[in-house]
Amino acid sequence: MPFVTSHLPYAPGRVGMFVHPKHRRGPAHDHNENDITQRPMATWKSYARIILAHVSLIVLSVVYVGFGAFLFYQLEQPNEVEVRARNIERFHVHKRQMIEHLWEMRSSGIGQHVVEDMAVKYVDNVTRILFEAFDTHCIAAKHLRPGGENEDYNWTYMTALFFTTTLLTTIGYGNLTPVTGRGKFLCILYALFGVPLILITVADIGKFLSENIVQLYKWYTKLREQLTRKSDYTPISQKDEEKRKGHQMDIPDLDSYVSIPIFLIVTILLGYITLGAVILAMWEGWDFFSGFYFSFITMTTVGFGDIVPVKREYYILDLCYIIIGLSITTMCIDLVGIQYIQKMHYFGRAIKDARFALVNVGGKMVHVPDLMRYASVLQQKYGQKKVHDTIVVKGAYAPKDLSKIRFIDFGALASMESWQSLWSILTGRTQEVHV
Known part of the structure; x- marks a missing residue:
């Protein structure tokens, strides 16, 4: 049976399968080692395979949110109808009894x-009746006024959709919650699987946005460098160019690493929040600060619930704004986190590789650990000199005549050669170490 190998040389536009010579039919000399047994894949198919996974994740999340909204609507709306009717009737009956009894008295x-x-x-x-009715979360003051029976119910499909979205994004305003036992159990089970799904989807969208922001910033950087080079052209010698390339090769993936300014990332986030504040203030009737406060509390998934949208005709737009905003927030966190992780990674590697660094001391190349050992020994041996000759400070001691020591070998690094070199310094004997 043919098997796929990952050791084929890469050729753009050639996608296929390498067949082992033992499994080929016919004479072995009639075949090349890099025979391609499949036709090249079309470009749109390769892109479709990449995009299909992300689109499927988004579609699955949308279906999950919509189906959950339907379940909560079916469970909570009949209970709300019953509770509201019973409490409104109880209030009106008690009011009629009070008026009639007092009039008779x-x-x-x-x-x-x-x-x-x-x-x-x-x-x-x-x-007491009013407080008990309000505690059911199904009745408000507007329902007790004349014609209150015709007011919209709290649980509609649109409000249930808003509830499931804010539940799975962990915002949780708290203005609408399940009150039945079945609804609460469904909420636990539904969030148990839905919260990871929505968080993964939001993170995937945020990663997509961050990669595109990085790519756009790369294009902007290259364009700015080209314009700067054209306006202020200075010839670079071949030796300087080779030296610059040599320095770049010291750090892996230097060309692919782009550091986006933190100011730009914060500007994107605050700009989106400001835009949302203006839009929400227009269709909800809020002032700008209230809209900005709501947007910030929502984008950070704090969700106090003291200010929530009430215009149900704009709920779909509100949900789109929330999902996109959470993706942008994730994108900003991802961009900032990548930069600091990358810096810590290089910093850690630099510290790890510092012990392999060579220092030129008196024409001899010495590793840093050996130099520290020699400095420590010399500190103990020559550290008690006169005050006017040497200033004694707390820490490592570096004598002025360190360049006169000619017994430091090139290859000593925490090995037997290092001990031999140290012994030659202490005893004064010359011992050449072959590197």
């Missing part, structure tokens, strides 16, 4: 203080 000639005491009891009961 007044008409029968009962004393004024008795009527007032009864009125106080009825008012206390009405207050």
